[in-house]
Amino acid sequence: MNTAQAQRAQTQRDHVATILRSLDHPDGSEDAVIERSWRRCIDRFGLDPAAPSPPRYVPDRTLREHQDQADALIQVARAGVEQLYRQVTPLDYVVLLTDARGIAVQFLGSRDAQREHQRTGLYLGSDWSEEHAGTCAVGTCIQERVPLTCHHSDHFSAHHIRLTCTAAPIFDPDGQLLAVLDISAYQSPESKASQTFALQVVKHYARMIEDAYFLKRYSGYHLVCLDRSREFVQINRRYLIAIEEDGTLVAANTAGRKLLRHHELPLPGPGEARPFRAWNIQDLLDAEIDDILDSQHYGDDRVRAFHTHRHHELHFATLIEPQRRRPASGQGRPHDASLAPLESLADDDPAMRDTLTRAARLRNEPINILVVGETGTGKERMARALHESSRRCDKPFVAINCAAMPESLIESELFGYEPGSFTGARSKGMKGLIAQADGGTLFLDEIGDMPLQLQTRLLRVLAEQEVLPVGASRPLKVDLRVVAATHRDLRGLIDLGRFREDLFYRLNGASLRLPPLRERADQDYLIRRLFEDLQAERGGQRVRLRGDAMSALLAYPWPGNIRELHNALRYALATCEGDEVVVGDLPEECTSGHLAHPAAQSPQGSAGTAPRPRRGEDPLQEALRRQRWNISAVARELGLSRPTIYRRMKRLGIVPPHQQDIP
Numbered sequence: 001m002n003t004a005q006a007q008r009a010q011t012q013r014d015h016v017a018t019i020l021r022s023l024d025h026p027d028g029s030e031d032a033v034i035e036r037s038w039r040r041c042i043d044r045f046g047l048d049p050a051a052p053s054p055p056r057y058v059p060d061r062t063l064r065e066h067q068d069q070a071d072a073l074i075q076v077a078r079a080g081v082e083q084l085y086r087q088v089t090p091l092d093y094v095v096l097l098t099d100a101r102g103i104a105v106q107f108l109g110s111r112d113a114q115r116e117h118q119r120t121g122l123y124l125g126s127d128w129s130e131e132h133a134g135t136c137a138v139g140t141c142i143q144e145r146v147p148l149t150c151h152h153s154d155h156f157s158a159h160h161i162r163l164t165c166t167a168a169p170i171f172d173p174d175g176q177l178l179a180v181l182d183i184s185a186y187q188s189p190e191s192k193a194s195q196t197f198a199l200q201v202v203k204h205y206a207r208m209i210e211d212a213y214f215l216k217r218y219s220g221y222h223l224v225c226l227d228r229s230r231e232f233v234q235i236n237r238r239y240l241i242a243i244e245e246d247g248t249l250v251a252a253n254t255a256g257r258k259l260l261r262h263h264e265l266p267l268p269g270p271g272e273a274r275p276f277r278a279w280n281i282q283d284l285l286d287a288e289i290d291d292i293l294d295s296q297h298y299g300d301d302r303v304r305a306f307h308t309h310r311h312h313e314l315h316f317a318t319l320i321e322p323q324r325r326r327p328a329s330g331q332g333r334p335h336d337a338s339l340a341p342l343e344s345l346a347d348d349d350p351a352m353r354d355t356l357t358r359a360a361r362l363r364n365e366p367i368n369i370l371v372v373g374e375t376g377t378g379k380e381r382m383a384r385a386l387h388e389s390s391r392r393c394d395k396p397f398v399a400i401n402c403a404a405m406p407e408s409l410i411e412s413e414l415f416g417y418e419p420g421s422f423t424g425a426r427s428k429g430m431k432g433l434i435a436q437a438d439g440g441t442l443f444l445d446e447i448g449d450m451p452l453q454l455q456t457r458l459l460r461v462l463a464e465q466e467v468l469p470v471g472a473s474r475p476l477k478v479d480l481r482v483v484a485a486t487h488r489d490l491r492g493l494i495d496l497g498r499f500r501e502d503l504f505y506r507l508n509g510a511s512l513r514l515p516p517l518r519e520r521a522d523q524d525y526l527i528r529r530l531f532e533d534l535q536a537e538r539g540g541q542r543v544r545l546r547g548d549a550m551s552a553l554l555a556y557p558w559p560g561n562i563r564e565l566h567n568a569l570r571y572a573l574a575t576c577e578g579d580e581v582v583v584g585d586l587p588e589e590c591t592s593g594h595l596a597h598p599a600a601q602s603p604q605g606s607a608g609t610a611p612r613p614r615r616g617e618d619p620l621q622e623a624l625r626r627q628r629w630n631i632s633a634v635a636r637e638l639g640l641s642r643p644t645i646y647r648r649m650k651r652l653g654i655v656p657p658h659q660q661d662i663p
């Protein structure tokens, strides 16, 4: 044993002695919460502070069940947990969100220290209940229902004494413990006072998560926000009380429940059936219900002052109105159904809202449109939606990728040719793509890659609205709306002499800009929609996108934009097991940022991560083809069992060629 090990062993022996001494002869020197917990560990849980305390992980399947139960909270907590992690990561803390039983259902920590996290139990799936882990921030917080720091030798187990952990409870609107938020570090100063700030930060985030959960759950009610300060009521929203239109109390957040109790409105305790609804807001505030419901229309600051009945305290109120469902088409304001293809492209994103309003205005104007945006942002999709929502919708939409077409073919493909106009030409001649789009929309993708010579000819088509097929002597009249798209800087290409300025002005009658996916505020809408579309496409068993997968998708910066998202979801659907997509089913790069989403790598067994498919291809199908339908080889390649491969093939409707019916 070297000196460091000997020192550690001595420290552990001292720790055990301290616990036993302070329980035998309490002298008030220990924190009461910690002392109570030590006592529980010995008397109730029969734990030994000197015994090794390896982390206890629940099996993957159990972890999923716990995550499922906490799904609604995990979804709401995501932004808060990630923000907290960003704040504390420079100080080498990890963040855990556990459920009310102490099982870590979400974990954020650096990947570099993954082994250490797993060894210590600061990891997804570990059980931090006091019963198993002894006195610790999470377990003791669950028992005591208060925020606390468990610092170094506060821990019961001698093996945890280098950790500092700070946890705060998150309650549901009925006052039941819902979850515990924890930050933990391996290195910290000796003094417990060093963690005072950590405690404030964790309490703050726990409250934010709790309130976000409350606001979401009661969004269908009038929400009265109260505060003792007029200036802060709008931002602080300290006391939140959900009421019916007639003032009946429906629920309150933790602070709100305290306020109601303080004003002697006895509320149901956790698990008690006594109705909250026996009271109304007028029992708390000395006001008419109409005055309260009118608060947000009152004065410049939309705040109204009220006295409480009981203690005559001055409180300032502001109101959040119930969220109403958007009127379905046909209800509410008259809705133009022809706009549906455009409207389906986005939900509530400010940049997309502007772009779509412009697109709706332009859809029937006789001008050409330039769609700009990074690759994969949906430029072709926008062009199609413009066409489908315009009066040209029952005429052809012809899409040409100017970058993908060999230069030698572009001319004949675009303009068509007369019979026998060149060697190899079809004897009947060919109608070019431009003429095929007559009456409809011609979509020119990657217009920046069009060769200069063809730009000149295209310019003539646009100027004259007529096309001259190769070898023809007379031009054909065409009626076209051109939508062009590019991810390049066309003005830069003009400066370099690679793009004709006059063509640029012809194409750019108006421009529509598509924001990159990483900047969109409606990412969750797009993820859900794409996921639904993919499921509809493949048919078969319905699959659910779980909260942890959604969190990872929302956290990823999407360099490849919507196309990459589409491929990631397709991949996940092809490789997931059972009826849900979890974080481990996503392509590895989507989960390899600063966030550890280790569902696939928890110590109990690895779900493995398969290599990424080629763009747009179904990965399982691709692997099967590559391995010449050798199921064992595919199973090895994807790190899955053979029965799993067979199950997925069945679900995806993949039939090996030798089993297919020959017509």
Ligand SMILES: Nc1ncnc2c1ncn2[C@@H]1O[C@H](COP(=O)(O)OP(=O)(O)OP(=O)(O)O)[C@@H](O)[C@H]1O
Pocket (backbone or CB within 6 Å): 344, 345, 346, 373, 374, 375, 376, 377, 378, 379, 380, 381, 382, 445, 446, 485, 487, 529, 530, 562, 563, 566
């Ligand atoms: N609003 C949307 N809703 C659903 N799927 C979309 C949306 N926008 C794009 N997609 C999907 O994302 C993928 C890429 O879209 P699209 O081809 O329109 O992008 P692009 O900007 O034209 O790409 P590129 O620059 O490579 O030509 C396609 O699979 C498309 O179906």
